[in-house]
Amino acid sequence: MKVHELSWSIKGTVIIDGIVLHAPHGKITGLLGPNGSGKTTLLRAVARLARADRGAVHLDGSDLARLRRRDLARRLAVVEQHAGTDLDVSVLDVVLLGRTPYRSALQSDSEQDRRLAFEALAQVNMAEFASRRWNTLSGGEKQRVHLARALTQRPALLVLDEPTNHLDIAHALSLLALVQRAGLTTFAALHDLNLAAMYCDHLVVLREGRVVAGGAPHDVLTPELLMDVFDVRADVGRHPETGRPLLTFHPPGVVVPS
Numbered sequence: 420m421k422v423h424e425l426s427w428s429i430k431g432t433v434i435i436d437g438i439v440l441h442a443p444h445g446k447i448t449g450l451l452g453p454n455g456s457g458k459t460t461l462l463r464a465v466a467r468l469a470r471a472d473r474g475a476v477h478l479d480g481s482d483l484a485r486l487r488r489r490d491l492a493r494r495l496a497v498v499e500q501h502a503g504t505d506l507d508v509s510v511l512d513v514v515l516l517g518r519t520p521y522r523s524a525l526q527s528d529s530e531q532d533r534r535l536a537f538e539a540l541a542q543v544n545m546a547e548f549a550s551r552r553w554n555t556l557s558g559g560e561k562q563r564v565h566l567a568r569a570l571t572q573r574p575a576l577l578v579l580d581e582p583t584n585h586l587d588i589a590h591a592l593s594l595l596a597l598v599q600r601a602g603l604t605t606f607a608a609l610h611d612l613n614l615a616a617m618y619c620d621h622l623v624v625l626r627e628g629r630v631v632a633g634g635a636p637h638d639v640l641t642p643e644l645l646m647d648v649f650d651v652r653a654d655v656g657r658h659p660e661t662g663r664p665l666l667t668f669h670p671p672g673v674v675v676p677s
């Protein structure tokens with residue numbers, strides 16, 4: 420997936436400014452940046468949930484802006500941060516929404532749709548919740564079901580906005596491992612820099628609506644960048660098992676003896 424010069428302003432304030440980036444095929448690209456740096460805005464513009472003022476997004480050579488909605492939904496699935504569905508429907512119904520782009524308005528769910536939905540629920544460890552009412556789920560359970568819905572869409576590009584923000588650490592690790600195994604081109608905003616370091620192949624860092632760094636985790640997550648962009652002091656070591664960067668943060672105001 421390639422983003423070319425994507426920009427959006429509101430009432431004269433520039434929110435994202437000339438974003439250029441490349442999310443490698445079949446890999447996880449993490450989108451990092453402090454609060455308000457433009458991550459959600461960029462993800463929404465990429466997914467065509469919001470219109471950009473200028474710029475383009477290409478996926479496997481095609482311009483996403485030129486696709487019909489239905490074709491777009493077959494290529495791209497999104498899990499938003501505050502994805503709400505207040506309808507009184509079952510968990511299975513929510514997951515089956517992922518099959519909508521593949522059937523006509525009058526067609527009901529096929530056996531294959533249901534099989535894919537159950538498979539996806541099992542992947543996120545929610546199989547036993549299939550007949551539960553959606554609005555009785557916890558925040559973390561809803562987040563996992565939304566990922567199941569996105570996976571049943573069989574997309575080429577998966578766009579995730581803070582997919583682990585409601586999850587306990589075990590579920591956060593297993594969700595990111597699942598996304599990694601799915602092997603889809605994934606573009607995910609993440610706040611937890613250690614999770615990003617563990618699971619992302621490529622990172623893009625935003626500050627005030629602009630890309631300020633991009634590359635492999637060990638090239639991007641340096642103490643200098645963490646101080647410069649996030650205003651935190653951190654040591655960057657190596658994870659003993661994965662060899663990925665492992666960040667240790669220092670509390671503000673505490674002087675580290677040299």
Ligand SMILES: Nc1ncnc2c1ncn2[C@@H]1O[C@H](COP(=O)(O)OP(=O)(O)OP(=O)(O)O)[C@@H](O)[C@H]1O
Binds near residue numbers: 455
């Ligand atoms: N519709 C809007 N009207 C005015 N300002 C907006 C609008 N949408 C976004 N913004 C502003 O744009 C900036 C970027 O917001 P965005 O939600 O993209 O940031 P973010 O990096 O996702 O933040 P967070 O990490 O807090 O989720 C923020 O300052 C936000 O207040």
